[in-house]
Amino acid sequence: MIKKxxxxxxxxxxxxxxxxxxxxxxxxxxxxxxxxxxxxKTGTADKALFNAIASNSIDDLARNFANQTAVDTYFSHETKxxxxxxxxxxxxxxxxxxxxxxxxxxxxxxxxxxxxxxxAYLFFYDxxxxxxxxxxxxxxxxxxPIDDERVRFFFKSPINDGGTFCGxxxxxxxxxLVPMGVQPETFSANNTSRMARLVASKLREYGLELRxxxxxxxxxxxxxxxxxxMLGTIYHILCITLGEPVxxxxxxxxxxxxxxxxxxxxxxxMEFYRETVGQPxxxxxxxxxxxxxxxxxxxxxxEYDRHTYDGHNWKYLNLPMDEIEQLAIASIKDxxxxxxxxxxxxxxxxxxxxxxxxxxxYGSLFGTTFPMDKxxxxxxxxxxxxxxxxxxxxxxxxxxxxxxxxxENSWGPASxxxxxxxxxxxxxxxxxxxxxxxxxxxxxxxxxxxxxxxTMVMPEDPLFQEDM
Numbered sequence: 001m002i003k004k005x006x007x008x009x010x011x012x013x014x015x016x017x018x019x020x021x022x023x024x025x026x027x028x029x030x031x032x033x034x035x036x037x038x039x040x041k042t043g044t045a046d047k048a049l050f051n052a053i054a055s056n057s058i059d060d061l062a063r064n065f066a067n068q069t070a071v072d073t074y075f076s077h078e079t080k081x082x083x084x085x086x087x088x089x090x091x092x093x094x095x096x097x098x099x100x101x102x103x104x105x106x107x108x109x110x111x112x113x114x115x116x117x118x119x120a121y122l123f124f125y126d127x128x129x130x131x132x133x134x135x136x137x138x139x140x141x142x143x144x145p146i147d148d149e150r151v152r153f154f155f156k157s158p159i160n161d162g163g164t165f166c167g168x169x170x171x172x173x174x175x176x177l178v179p180m181g182v183q184p185e186t187f188s189a190n191n192t193s194r195m196a197r198l199v200a201s202k203l204r205e206y207g208l209e210l211r212x213x214x215x216x217x218x219x220x221x222x223x224x225x226x227x228x229x230m231l232g233t234i235y236h237i238l239c240i241t242l243g244e245p246v247x248x249x250x251x252x253x254x255x256x257x258x259x260x261x262x263x264x265x266x267x268x269x270m271e272f273y274r275e276t277v278g279q280p281x282x283x284x285x286x287x288x289x290x291x292x293x294x295x296x297x298x299x300x301x302x303e304y305d306r307h308t309y310d311g312h313n314w315k316y317l318n319l320p321m322d323e324i325e326q327l328a329i330a331s332i333k334d335x336x337x338x339x340x341x342x343x344x345x346x347x348x349x350x351x352x353x354x355x356x357x358x359x360x361x362y363g364s365l366f367g368t369t370f371p372m373d374k375x376x377x378x379x380x381x382x383x384x385x386x387x388x389x390x391x392x393x394x395x396x397x398x399x400x401x402x403x404x405x406x407x408e409n410s411w412g413p414a415s416x417x418x419x420x421x422x423x424x425x426x427x428x429x430x431x432x433x434x435x436x437x438x439x440x441x442x443x444x445x446x447x448x449x450x451x452x453x454x455t456m457v458m459p460e461d462p463l464f465q466e467d468m
Contacts, residue, residue, distance in 0.1 A: 041367075049365070062360040063349075071354050071422055075406055077329070078393035079104065079337050083116065084419030086412035088190035091161040091468030095119050095126070096410035097339050097388040098168030101436075102177075104337045104390075106276045113253040113261060115276055118183040121269070124242045125175045126167060127159060129308040131203055131234045134158045135227050136309050138207040142214035153304065153459065158203035161192045162468040164388075165339040165436040166314050167307035169281035174308065175245075176269025177276060182249045188241035195241045199234060206230045245269075282312060286442060286450045288324050289316040289434045291463055292375040296320055301454035302464045314464070317450040321429045325402055329394055330441040337392050339436035340407065344387040344421075346431050353416025355423035357430060374430055381462045385433040389421065402428070433463065 028036075040046075052061055082104060087096050099117040107114050137154045144151050188195045206227075213223050251272070252264040267275065294300070296318050305314040331338050347359045363369045377383035393406035402425045406417075413419040439447060457464070 053365075058362070058365070059360060062362045062365045064358050064361045067356060067358045071352050071417065072395075072404065073417065073422065075393040075395045075404075077332050077396065078406070079332060079335050080107065081392075082107065082114070082408070084408060084413040085116075085119070085410050086190075087119075087410040088185075090190055090192040092119060092123060092163075092192075093388040093410050093468060094163040094165065094339075094341075095123060095168060097341075097390045097408075098165045099177075100390040100408055100410075101165075101337050101339050102168070102172070102277060108335055109278075110253075112255050114256050115253065116180040117276075118178045118180045118246075120185050120189045120242055121178045121183040121245055122168070122171050122175065123161070123189060124238050124245050125171055126163065126307055127161070127199065127238055127242070128231065128235060129171070129311075130159045131199065132227075132231055133304075133306070133309045134203050135206060135210060135230060137304065138210050139214065139223060139227070142211045146211075149460075150304075155204055155207060158200045158207070159196060161196060162465070163307055164305075164314050164341075164434075165285070165287065166305075166312050168339075169285075170306065170308045170311035172273055172277065173280055173282060174311075176271070176273040178246050178249060178267075178269050178272055179251050182251065183243060183246045186242055195237070199237055202233065202237070285436050285438050286447070287314070287316040287434055287436050288319045288327065288446075289463075290321050290324055290374075290432065291318050291378065292373075293379055293463075294318050297449050299450055299452050299454040300457050302459055302461070303456050305459045305464060315454055316434060317446065319446070321432070323446070324432075324435055325425075325428075327437045327441055327446075328391055328405075328435060329396070329400075329402065331437055332391070332394050334441065336438065336441075337390050337408070339388060340391040340432065341385040341388040341434045342423075343383045343385060343431040343433070344389070346383065347427060350416070353421045355421060355427045355431070357424070357426050378463050383431065384463050384465055386465070386468060391435070392420070401425075 082100070085096055085100075087093055096119060099119060099122070103115050103117055134154050138151070141148065141151050141154070146152075146155075210223060210227065210230075213226065246269065248266060248268055249272075250264045250266050252260045253262040254260050289300075299315065299317050301316075302314040306312055328338055328340075342355075344355070346355075347357050348355055349359045372380070372382060374383070389407035389409050391405065392408050395403045395405075397403055404425060405423050405428050407421050407423070409416060409419055409421050411419070416422075442450075
């Protein structure tokens with residue numbers, strides 16, 4: 001009897017304790033839940049909405065019918081079209097967009113010759129270099145605790161397939177370029193997730209080992225020798241999944257129809273880079289960005305946001321959209337495409353390949369509003385650069401103001417508008433973030449601003465996620 005009474009008392013105490021824990025300050029109390037429930041509409045309109053949404057896509061129901069007119073495909077200024085590639089299930093949009101710009105520049109300079117660069121070749125070295133960046137970063141911060149913010153940065157994301165144009169410049173200058181036909185895509189190049197998870201797991205294991213070597217007081221040369229062995233294993237995994245990088249090949253340049261216009265010639269990747277690009281990329285361009293959270297006309301640099309340990313961090317000049325658009329217009333008018341990046345998932349009509357702020361009316365569907373501006377969306381992680389595309393055309397009105405823009409995408413020629421997307425200028429201003437432009441199109445006053453000493457910012461910032 002005593003045991004039973006004690007058990008009942010304990011059960012009661014635990015129940016009261018659990019109830020108190022659930023209704024402590026800041027929790028949803030029973031009274032609060034009743035208030036929430038009373039605030040809900042119970043009319044037939046909401047019941048009809050539920051029935052509709054339960055069986056249909058939210059986007060299909062929120063689609064703004066008034067904005068469903070035919071997409072205007074005329075552009076007052078457009079660069080020459082080129083073949084559309086497909087990144088498939090990978091996050092290599094930065095690589096596709098960057099190489100799109102390089103092959104377009106080559107076609108313009110050579111007048112009639114064309115080239116398609118191998119994404120798989122440069123991606124191999126991107127992954128090897130990022131592996132080294134992680135391991136060396138772990139060594140450099142090995143004396144910090146494992147839960148230090150910078151140590152966690154390396155272990156949380158040891159490797160990824162995202163990036164920026166800075167990576168294209170550093171990698172191409174260091175390893176050269178090869179034609180697509182010489183080193184074609186593999187399954188793992190097109191579908192990177194499994195390979196990435198395996199390499200990441202191996203790097204985390206190696207990172208712990210290197211930290212222990214530092215803790216044990218091992219000499220620097222021994223630590224570096226072990227790191228080289230580790231990278232040998234990573235290289236082997238990449239060879240099996242992506243194919244061993246080509247060291248020499250024979251190639252003949254063709255026109256757009258595939259007709260050979262030059263005699264076959266032997267090249268190394270670096271010789272091919274010099275033949276097609278002809279000059280160092282670093283120093284030839286600036287990256288500008290629209291980040292309304294920070295002061296404009298200031299230069300910023302993202303620490304540890306680079307593809308190679310000995311390469312260049314992502315550095316940019318923060319500018320208002322008016323000035324960014326003028327840089328883009330100057331380049332397009334001269335027939336040169338640009339690397340650019342966006343929050344492409346916002347207000348995107350995938351079927352029409354059309355981006356406009358009025359494509360969907362989510363507020364009316366749910367009886368609320370979504371009023372955050374660009375700065376607020378960035379600071380709350382609601383928006384940021386997610387995808388790089390090649391800016392290729394602009395339509396200007398009689399006053400020289402942009403009406404709409406066109407980008408070459410990397411989702412294959414069957415997507416959107418024959419592989420391209422069209423965006424209104426109002427969408428561009430809300431969801432465009434960065435642009436890479438050749439210095440020849442940049443006024444001297446902006447070049448002078450870009451040369452100022454940058455303010456260092458951390459890669460955890462919501463806007464500094466790499467383009468995927």
